[in-house]
Amino acid sequence: MASVPAPELGAVLQLLRDGRYRTRAELARTAGLSRSTIAARIDELLRIGLVAPVGGAESTGGRPAAMFALAPGSRVVAGVDLGATHARVAVTDLAGRELAGELELLRISDGPDVVLDHVAALLTQLVADLGRPLGDVVGVGVGLPGPVDHRTGRPTKPPIMPGWDGTDVVGALRHRLGRVAVLVDNDVNLMALGEHATALPELDHLLYVKVATGVGSGIVADGRIHRGAQGSAGDLGHIAVPGADAVPCTCGNTGCLEAIAGGAAVAARLTEQGVPARSTNDVVDLVRQGDLRAAAAVREAGRSIGAVLAGCVSLLNPSAVVVGGSMSRAGEHLIAGIREVVYSRSLPLATQHLRVVTSIAGPRAGVLGGAHAAIEHAFAEPALLVGDDAVTAPGSAAATA
Amino acid sequence: MASVPAPELGAVLQLLRDGRYRTRAELARTAGLSRSTIAARIDELLRIGLVAPVGGAESTGGRPAAMFALAPGSRVVAGVDLGATHARVAVTDLAGRELAGELELLRISDGPDVVLDHVAALLTQLVADLGRPLGDVVGVGVGLPGPVDHRTGRPTKPPIMPGWDGTDVVGALRHRLGRVAVLVDNDVNLMALGEHATALPELDHLLYVKVATGVGSGIVADGRIHRGAQGSAGDLGHIAVPGADAVPCTCGNTGCLEAIAGGAAVAARLTEQGVPARSTNDVVDLVRQGDLRAAAAVREAGRSIGAVLAGCVSLLNPSAVVVGGSMSRAGEHLIAGIREVVYSRSLPLATQHLRVVTSIAGPRAGVLGGAHAAIEHAFAEPALLVGDDAVTAPGSAAATA
Numbered sequence: 064m065a066s067v068p069a070p071e072l073g074a075v076l077q078l079l080r081d082g083r084y085r086t087r088a089e090l091a092r093t094a095g096l097s098r099s100t101i102a103a104r105i106d107e108l109l110r111i112g113l114v115a116p117v118g119g120a121e122s123t124g125g126r127p128a129a130m131f132a133l134a135p136g137s138r139v140v141a142g143v144d145l146g147a148t149h150a151r152v153a154v155t156d157l158a159g160r161e162l163a164g165e166l167e168l169l170r171i172s173d174g175p176d177v178v179l180d181h182v183a184a185l186l187t188q189l190v191a192d193l194g195r196p197l198g199d200v201v202g203v204g205v206g207l208p209g210p211v212d213h214r215t216g217r218p219t220k221p222p223i224m225p226g227w228d229g230t231d232v233v234g235a236l237r238h239r240l241g242r243v244a245v246l247v248d249n250d251v252n253l254m255a256l257g258e259h260a261t262a263l264p265e266l267d268h269l270l271y272v273k274v275a276t277g278v279g280s281g282i283v284a285d286g287r288i289h290r291g292a293q294g295s296a297g298d299l300g301h302i303a304v305p306g307a308d309a310v311p312c313t314c315g316n317t318g319c320l321e322a323i324a325g326g327a328a329v330a331a332r333l334t335e336q337g338v339p340a341r342s343t344n345d346v347v348d349l350v351r352q353g354d355l356r357a358a359a360a361v362r363e364a365g366r367s368i369g370a371v372l373a374g375c376v377s378l379l380n381p382s383a384v385v386v387g388g389s390m391s392r393a394g395e396h397l398i399a400g401i402r403e404v405v406y407s408r409s410l411p412l413a414t415q416h417l418r419v420v421t422s423i424a425g426p427r428a429g430v431l432g433g434a435h436a437a438i439e440h441a442f443a444e445p446a447l448l449v450g451d452d453a454v455t456a457p458g459s460a461a462a463t464a
Numbered sequence: 465m466a467s468v469p470a471p472e473l474g475a476v477l478q479l480l481r482d483g484r485y486r487t488r489a490e491l492a493r494t495a496g497l498s499r500s501t502i503a504a505r506i507d508e509l510l511r512i513g514l515v516a517p518v519g520g521a522e523s524t525g526g527r528p529a530a531m532f533a534l535a536p537g538s539r540v541v542a543g544v545d546l547g548a549t550h551a552r553v554a555v556t557d558l559a560g561r562e563l564a565g566e567l568e569l570l571r572i573s574d575g576p577d578v579v580l581d582h583v584a585a586l587l588t589q590l591v592a593d594l595g596r597p598l599g600d601v602v603g604v605g606v607g608l609p610g611p612v613d614h615r616t617g618r619p620t621k622p623p624i625m626p627g628w629d630g631t632d633v634v635g636a637l638r639h640r641l642g643r644v645a646v647l648v649d650n651d652v653n654l655m656a657l658g659e660h661a662t663a664l665p666e667l668d669h670l671l672y673v674k675v676a677t678g679v680g681s682g683i684v685a686d687g688r689i690h691r692g693a694q695g696s697a698g699d700l701g702h703i704a705v706p707g708a709d710a711v712p713c714t715c716g717n718t719g720c721l722e723a724i725a726g727g728a729a730v731a732a733r734l735t736e737q738g739v740p741a742r743s744t745n746d747v748v749d750l751v752r753q754g755d756l757r758a759a760a761a762v763r764e765a766g767r768s769i770g771a772v773l774a775g776c777v778s779l780l781n782p783s784a785v786v787v788g789g790s791m792s793r794a795g796e797h798l799i800a801g802i803r804e805v806v807y808s809r810s811l812p813l814a815t816q817h818l819r820v821v822t823s824i825a826g827p828r829a830g831v832l833g834g835a836h837a838a839i840e841h842a843f844a845e846p847a848l849l850v851g852d853d854a855v856t857a858p859g860s861a862a863a864t865a
Contacts, residue, residue: 210813220813268693280779284690291685291781292669295813302775303809305704305719316809318706374703374775378683380692408704408717412611412621412696 071096073445075104076113079133080442082158084117086128105131112137113448133157138448139195140441141186142257142433143205144250145178147171147223147276152185153430154193154200157438157448159260163189164430171208174226175235183239200243201447202440203236204433206250213294216247244447246436250429251297252288254422255281257432258385262423266382270375271422272299273388274368274397275343276326282379299375300325304367320371324364326390333360343389350393361393365400372401373408380413387422472497474846476505477514480534481843483559485518487529506532513538514849534558539849540596541842542587543658543834544606545651546579548572548624548677553586554831555594555601558839558849560661564590565831572609575627576636584640601644602848603841604637605834607651614695617648645848647837651830652698653689655823656682658833659786663824667783671776672823673700674789675798676744677727679769683780700776701726705768721772725765727791734761744790751794762794766801773802774809781814788823 074094079085085093091101108114108131115134135158144151148171153164165188169181182205190197209221216233218224233245255271263269271281280297282289289296300321301314312322322328326343333340333349338356340346349357372384384405386398402419409417424431441447475495480486486494492502509515509532516535536559545552549572554565566589570582583606591598610622617634619625634646656672664670672682681698683690690697701722702715713723723729727744734741734750739757741747750758773785785806787799803820810818825832842848 266693282779284685284692289685289690289780291814292667292783293781293813293817295811296779296781298778298781298811298814301811302778303706303771305706305708307706314811370704371775374772375779377699377703378681378697378776378779379690380694380697380699382693410696410699410702410715412694413692413699416694 071100071104072108072449073442075101075108076133076445076448077442079114079131080157082132082135084130084132086130088128090131111449135160136162138201138441139190139193139199140201140434140437141189141203142253142430142435142437143182143186143203144253144429144433145171145182145206146208146250150178150182150185151426151430152182152189153427153434154186154189155431155434155438157441159431159435159438161427161431161434163193164427165189171223171227172225175230175232179232179235179239183236186240197241198450200240201450202244202246202437203240204246204248204253204436204440205232205236206248206253206429206433207232208250210295211247211249213248213290216245219294244437244440244444246433246440248288248433248436249279249281249294249297251279251281252290253281253432253436254387254424254428255283255297255385255432256288256435257428257430258387258422258424259283259286259432260435261428261431263383263385268379268381269383269385270372270379270381271385271387271428272368272372274324274326274364274386274390275388277321278325278368278388280375283381284379299371302371302374305370305374307367307370320367324367329360329364329390333357336360347389347393350396358393358396361390361396362400364390365397365402366404367400368397369401369404370408373405376405376409376413376417382416383418383420385420385422387425387428389426391421472501472505473509473850474843476502476509477534477846477849478843480515480532481558483533483536485531485533487531489529491532512850536561537563539602539842540591540594540600541835541838542590542601542604543654543831543836543838544583544587544604545654545830545834546572546583546607547609547651551579551583551586552827552831553583553590554828554835555587555590556832556835556839558842560832560836560839562828562832562835564594565828566590572625572628576631576633580633580636580640584637587641598642599851601641602851603645603647603838604641605654605837605841606633606637606646606648607654607830607834608633608648609651611696612648612650614649614691617646619648620695645838645841645845647834647841649689649834649837650680650682650695650698652680652682653691654682654833654837655788655825655829656684656698656786656833657689657836658829658831659788659823659825660684660687660833661836662829662832664784664786669780669782670784670786671773671780671782672786672788672829673769673773675725675727675765675769675787675791676789678722679726679789681776684782685780700772703772703775706771706775708768708771721768725768730761730765730791734758737761748790748794751797759794759797762791762797763801765791766798766803767805768801769798770802770805771809774806777806777810777814777818783817784819784821786821786823788826788829790827792822 091098117132135156142153151166218227232247236245251273269283278300280299301319303318307318309317310322312319330340492499518533536557543554552567611620619628633648637646652674670684679701681700702720704719708719710718711723713720731741
């Protein structure tokens with residue numbers, strides 16, 4: 064459909080992604096391309112706005128050489144994070160900087176038509192408010208609160224998403240937003256990616272744990288999401304807690320992490336103890352109001368989570384365990400309980416350099432991860448960035464025919 | 465030192481690795497190279513024996529086009545698997561087929577000088593017995609029974625390898641064997657790789673579990689070994705067994721998998737019960753002789769291993785759990801106990817397509833994994849394959865200067 068951009072365009076754009084300024088000569092040397100090829104590509108990228116001139120290089124004499132850098136604001140992407148009762152949307156530039164964001168309360172159980180209408184409207188409004196055409200959006204990364212077949216972007220038997228099983232989310236969003244790349248993934252995977260991309264890019268291995276009504280995790284291994292054979296990797300909620308009582312779980316087993324330390328379980332236990340709480344948010348509010356029983360219950364939940372994470376740390380040997388999700392807003396109690404058990408129970412070699420930290424990206428981890436996934440995809444498929452202004456390489460039609 | 469082979473040589477060799485016969489025209493098309501470049505590279509590869517002519521292609525008329533294939537026997541690699549009390553060495557061709565192998569009993573605690581002298585002598589003899597010069601060996605993959613810094617190949621504080629901490633194993637073997645690529649890794653990682661490469665190449669995600677005196681695992685994720693941040697990934701031995709008694713472990717914690725289900729622990733428990741056993745091998749012999757208490761003890765160990773693996777399966781979502789190590793020779797008892805708990809305790813999404821199988825590569829998994837690692841490395845660095853007959857690309861000296 065779109066014409067094919069010259070293959071070197073992608074290489075030049077990848078080089079410029081780090082934001083550094085470079086001369087044509089530097090680009091030619093690093094990319095292993097001729098000066099004339101680089102000059103032609105830079106001209107094309109300047110014309111379509113993806114690259115900008117940024118002043119001259121210092122020179123030992125004569126005219127300073129022109130320098131260029133990626134223009135990260137020339138295109139935008141969006142991240143969408145759908146939870147049981149909310150939709151969060153963010154628009155970022157190609158460097159992942161958030162330009163606009165919005166949180167709306169809506170029920171995922173209203174089904175894909177209603178929810179995706181809302182999401183598309185919200186995104187369209189955000190882009191319009193930025194004074195940009197919708198065509199500037201080169202990709203959307205969407206996180207769903209359930210298992211997703213990553214290749215097709217379809218949810219597969221998601222327990223808390225009635226009406227969504229097998230839905231073509233990619234097609235549905237394209238129908239509403241036009242020709243845009245849509246990537247769909249499990250929400251916790253995108254949170255892990257968002258945390259990695261924005262807060263801890265120097266760590267190749269991290270385990271992001273979301274503690275909310277349930278408990279789940281996303282694994283970053285060698286800088287990429289580890290999804291496993293069926294895409295269900297990271298599913299911690301029904302791992303048995305070592306040393307725990309045989310608390311029955313909705314899954315039919317006993318002693319599952321979620322049945323012991325999920326927000327719903329902690330709220331129920333507090334209620335039994337005469338401290339009424341209906342949700343994770345109630346538990347967090349109680350802790351923030353200084354309720355000692357709630358603080359103790361959250362710390363105990365942290366210990367149970369730590370008992371499972373200790374095994375995960377021995378198995379995966381990450382550089383960091385990042386704790387996010389709504390329960391992490393209960394202050395230091397949750398992470399203190401986790402640290403207590405992880406550091407005493409994992410192998411010294413695995414914990415020696417291990418950091419156990421509260422999420423830095425916070426509630427925006429998911430949308431930032433979605434945006435990051437869309438950016439990665441766009442740079443891997445530069446035709447998305449170049450769009451209708453596609454620059455055709457000489458002979459490329461023949462090469463790809 | 466060696467001259468630089470033309471970059472297209474590596475591409476052509478990679479293409480031919482699958483063993484299929486191809487014409488020059490097919491190679492040119494698939495590699496995206498000109499017919500004349502391919503013709504020149506094929507002539508060079510024929511001259512140094514890495515490629516062989518294999519008869520003509522069918523043709524609709526005229527002279528059939530010549531076809532070529534990799535000559536897998538033109539070079540060899542070696543795999544070395546060192547255990548607490550043994551050294552196993554195998555020589556394979558470039559397709560990973562074992563040409564010669566040997567098992568020798570020796571103590572790793574004799575230290576690197578004694579052990580590596582033995583290994584080098586064993587390998588030299590095997591290659592000589594094949595009637596080949598040592599120079600035909602393009603790589604050696606070595607597995608050590610302890611933590612290894614994969615980048616340097618040095619063991620790091622290995623508990624059962626006195627005298628080996630920080631040893632330059634790569635340098636020591638090169639000193640004995642001449643200029644050859646040496647790759648050193650943890651033994652269980654190489655077993656996982658060997659099982660994957662030789663028995664289950666179609667599975668991108670597998671967890672190989674070695675059950676012997678201790679318990680360890682190697683993780684294959686997306687077809688590659690997952691090592692983690694410090695290279696200690698897969699270390700299952702000191703994960704707490706859910707539901708187990710607080711059995712004290714040598715590590716200072718209680719309820720560790722190794723203290724409950726390792727071969728040494730099972731032997732000790734049987735001895736307490738009046739069935740004398742000093743080692744995993746004694747336990748296996750008892751089971752094979754039909755001792756019911758030994759069979760029950762092995763099955764119970766399997767259940768404990770299964771309780772830990774259930775969590776690993778939920779976390780990693782592999783396609784297969786492969787059980788190897790000396791305890792796996794005790795027949796179906798071990799794997800039956802593992803299956804019992806893994807299938808009832810892991811998430812349905814993670815177990816639906818999960819296979820839990822006894823190692824197919826068996827005791828040779830480690831040497832085959834070592835050989836495979838050496839082959840991968842050689843194809844990634846084709847200068848190793850081309851050796852002193854290196855074919856210099858026009859202008860390549862300048863390009864790499």
